[in-house]
Amino acid sequence: MERILRKLGIGGIALSLALLGFVGWAQAQPVTDIMLSADPGESWLHTNGNWHAHRYSTLAQLNPDSVKNLKLTWLFSTGGKTDAQNTPLYHDGLVYFAQDNIVYALDGRSGKRVWKYEPKLPDDWGGYNVGFITGKHRGLAIYGEYIYFLSNDAKLHALQYKTGVAKFVKSYPDFPPPKDFAKAQDATGYATTLGPPAIPGTIIVPMNGTDFGGRPGYVIGVDPENGDMKWKANMIPGPDEPGYDTWPPGSHEWGGAGPWISGSWDPELKMYFTGTANAYEWNPKRRGGGKMDNVGAASVEAVNTDTGKVMWRYQAVPGDPWDFDVPQTPMLISIDGRKTIVHPNKTGFIHYLDARTARGTMQTAGPSARSTYPSKAARRSRCGRACWAG
Numbered sequence: 402m403e404r405i406l407r408k409l410g411i412g413g414i415a416l417s418l419a420l421l422g423f424v425g426w427a428q429a430q431p432v433t434d435i436m437l438s439a440d441p442g443e444s445w446l447h448t449n450g451n452w453h454a455h456r457y458s459t460l461a462q463l464n465p466d467s468v469k470n471l472k473l474t475w476l477f478s479t480g481g482k483t484d485a486q487n488t489p490l491y492h493d494g495l496v497y498f499a500q501d502n503i504v505y506a507l508d509g510r511s512g513k514r515v516w517k518y519e520p521k522l523p524d525d526w527g528g529y530n531v532g533f534i535t536g537k538h539r540g541l542a543i544y545g546e547y548i549y550f551l552s553n554d555a556k557l558h559a560l561q562y563k564t565g566v567a568k569f570v571k572s573y574p575d576f577p578p579p580k581d582f583a584k585a586q587d588a589t590g591y592a593t594t595l596g597p598p599a600i601p602g603t604i605i606v607p608m609n610g611t612d613f614g615g616r617p618g619y620v621i622g623v624d625p626e627n628g629d630m631k632w633k634a635n636m637i638p639g640p641d642e643p644g645y646d647t648w649p650p651g652s653h654e655w656g657g658a659g660p661w662i663s664g665s666w667d668p669e670l671k672m673y674f675t676g677t678a679n680a681y682e683w684n685p686k687r688r689g690g691g692k693m694d695n696v697g698a699a700s701v702e703a704v705n706t707d708t709g710k711v712m713w714r715y716q717a718v719p720g721d722p723w724d725f726d727v728p729q730t731p732m733l734i735s736i737d738g739r740k741t742i743v744h745p746n747k748t749g750f751i752h753y754l755d756a757r758t759a760r761g762t763m764q765t766a767g768p769s770a771r772s773t774y775p776s777k778a779a780r781r782s783r784c785g786r787a788c789w790a791g
Contacts, residue, residue, distance in 0.1 A: 429563060430493050431546045434601040438668065445491040448540030448596040453733040454665040456488075475512030479505065483536035487596065490543050495562070497548055499538035504550050504558075506565060516565035520552050528579025528590060534610055540596020540663055542604060544625050549604050551593040554578035557606055557628050571628030576608050576619065589615035596663045598673070603631065603706060605666075605673055609659035612679040612698075612726075617652075618659030620675060620704055632709025636660070636677045637697040644696030644714055648680075649689050656688070657681030658698040661728035667740060670756060672703045672712060674742055676727030685722045694719035699726040701744050701754065713759040715787045717746045759787040 432446060441450045442459040450456040479485075481501040489498040495515060496507040504518040522535070534553055542549040547559045547568060555576050559568040579590035592610030599605075608619040618636035623629060637653040638644035648656060657680050664675030680698035685691040696714050699721040703712040718725040725747040732743045733756060740756035754761060 452666045454730045487540045501536040518565045525580045525584040527581030534592040542599040544599035555591045607660040611659035612657035634704045634709045647694040647696040674731040678726045715759040
């Protein structure tokens with residue numbers, strides 16, 4: 402039995418809510434653009450706290466002196482089979498989270514379930530990533546009166562936030578889910594485990610699971626009213642983009658590099674920042690003889706959310722053969738007045754990038770302990786590679 406009381410999961414949110422006093426419980430309050438733009442306080446409307454992914458609450462009641470007074474007020478168990486990987490949302494007295502392709506809404510005072518939404522995966526669901534993907538979710542979005550949920554089969558569900566009734570369920574023909582080997586000749590496809598970030602007028606849908614076989618990673622922007630696709634951005638550069646020559650020809654049609662985690666967004670730049678996964682195939686000798694960088698894989702990318710154009714790609718680990726991809730959310734901060742992306746890579750190096758251009762502004766000196774990482778690879782990973790397309 403999986404208990405949703407882990408790290409900063411339900412337990413942590415429940416304790417915070419006990420201090421909140423549940424401001425605004427009695428009156429329904431749709432989530433507006435202004436509310437989405439604010440730092441979290443009475444509500445927690447983003448998986449990462451705010452658009453810049455700071456994960457910081459402004460609650461004055463939570464401080465170093467009050468920590469000792471926190472106590473468990475309730476505990477909710479899903480009885481599920483997978484681990485809880487998402488930070489819950491909190492708004493208007495309700496706590497929202499997803500696990501095992503089920504969305505739960507809980508009363509923040511008591512922990513009692515208010516509603517549950519449980520869509521079914523296709524009968525032919527399967528593929529390379531079935532065990533790695535199924536039942537895992539890394540967040541939800543809330544916008545207007547709706548909770549937005551990505552089921553594992555790459556469908557977007559818009560649920561009325563007080564009742565759980567679906568306004569629409571949208572599938573995307575360009576992004577079919579992976580299929581059971583026993584039931585389909587082509588088992589490759591798109592799976593989703595991420596939260597779909599909400600920005601003004603758009604829900605961002607990252608398509609992942611692609612490094613398991615034969616599809617390119619994508620981020621798409623959709624209309625929150627009906628789920629219709631407004632734009633799509635391939636994480637791998639196409640023939641007319643910088644970096645295309647770092648792949649075997651045609652790799653933008655099969656090369657992997659899907660996002661593993663929800664990204665951050667800047668309202669001034671209108672850029673969405675996301676990390677990407679491995680290239681496909683995993684063995685670099687089978688994608689260019691091991692001598693190509695494969696820009697777009699193991700990278701941080703910036704997507705213009707008005708047009709879907711990829712403005713730049715910064716590759717943290719060129720030609721990555723070790724699974725040193727970018728599953729972390731890029732954090733957006735200000736350093737000396739400059740908008741800066743902070744990316745801590747699996748290599749132990751932290752990359753600081755100009756958010757407008759991807760040019761490095763600062764680098765960590767290296768791991769704190771004596772590194773056993775190959776010196777040539779460490780130098781390439783520390784310095785990275787930027788491709789500007791803007």
